[in-house]
Amino acid sequence: MIVSNEVAVAEPSRDCVAHLSRVLWSVLSFVTGIGLWWLATFSGLSVLPSPWTVLMRMIELAVSGQLWLDMFASLRRVLIGFILGSLLAVPVGFLMGWYRIARLVIDPWVQFFRVIPPLAIIPLAIVTLGIDEKPKIFVIFLAAFLSSVVSTYQGVVSVDRTFINAARVLGATDRVIFAQVIIPASTPFILVGFRIGLGSAWATVVAAELIAAQSGLGFRMQQAQLYYDLPTIFVSLIAIGILGLIMDRIVVRAEERLTHWQERVRHD
């Protein structure tokens, strides 16, 4: 019996240096961006508020609690819509991937609704669901569902046949194959779908609030626009960006944890 030691061992020190240089570059990029923004406003080249003004407004809105209320309102809509959408998308996606009939019946509808921007549904949703939370959550639900369902179904369809055959020759029944091969093998796809779904849900909520809401970050910007309140618009934009980024990172982390077994090309 020959045992060869071919497992790659990561060098911790080198990894650490690489990480540090990555962080440094990010910080540099960030500082430069803010610097350019400050320069543009300071020199009078731009009518935009300066970083300082925006920061002051942000503190003001945070202290008064307005910012948190807006963030909470937007996040609540996104999370409810996203969770409902994904919860439905996973079983429907599996159904479409596993049963040809289900695919043939459901797929045309998915494809049709996918090409309609979720926002275009808003007028219809308001008319039929009223002006409270329901139309917004419904639209987000739709956005999250459509992107997750497609990737779940893609995931099931693209499971390597040899995995299925390997399980089959070891005595696996269809049920075992589904639970122990199809589900784990398609997890990476599902998580990519979640990531896309969350991104599009977030984009949709802000836009939906611009059109029809009495709270939320989008609504706040809309109000600020009426009063030519540029700093508040900036604060809202920054909050939208940061929250979006945080949510994306959370999904990426979950992805790394759940699919650490995957062989992947590293880009760093």
Add this chain to the structure above:
Amino acid sequence: MTDVQPKIAFRHVSKIFGDGPKAFTALRDLTLDIADGEIVTVVGPSGCGKSTAMNIVAGLTSVSTGECLVDNTSVKGPGPDRGVIFQQYALFPWLTVIKNVEFGLRLQGIAREERRERAMHYLELVGLKEFAQAYPKTLSGGMKQRCAIARAYAVNPSVLLMDEPFGALDALTRVKLQDQLLDTWSKDKRTIMFITHDVDEAVYIAHRVVVLAAKPGRLQEIIDVDLPFPRNEEVRLSPEFTEIRNKVWRAVYDRSAEAA
């Protein structure tokens, strides 16, 4: 070896994929017996139906006409009595090495303790004991295939079906795994049907080499390998080996030249 009941028997097996003008005959009228404890290698140009023949025994492909018997029972589907080793290893990447080996045992409802023990035993056999908790992505090609072999052995099949198992490995690793396979065979005398495109490999490990011809896939020639066991470097370098190797090569090559 044919007067006793064969372990695997192909009886006029044909396989046609598709229908109408697009129909493709992968295998035409194959009749072949493989005895219990025999190692048979199958070689031939691409499109000769060698993988199809193996998949039929495995129960992953059905026959169009004819019959395939294992232990005198018609093959109806896959089962743990026939272990399959695939060229692409087909390890489940989301399971650790030991969990991969345990997969078939778990399906048989074997209790955890015993499962562990048996999986460890086979991992030791293939020299992967230290890697029990590793994920497949950290293993080299040769190690992956050894893990797949352990997984197949673990459910204790009476037949091993190997579809170009060492085809993706470098020459040295391949030779080591061939020796390992023969070493294990000398202890358990399991029936092995081994598909390969490597003529040297086909001769080195086999009792008999089955040469298939392509388009349509059909039996071309069966060549006995009268070389002593245990096989080793000496056998590999002997003039007898070269002679048989050349014979197989001619049988494969003549036909593929004709087809091209």
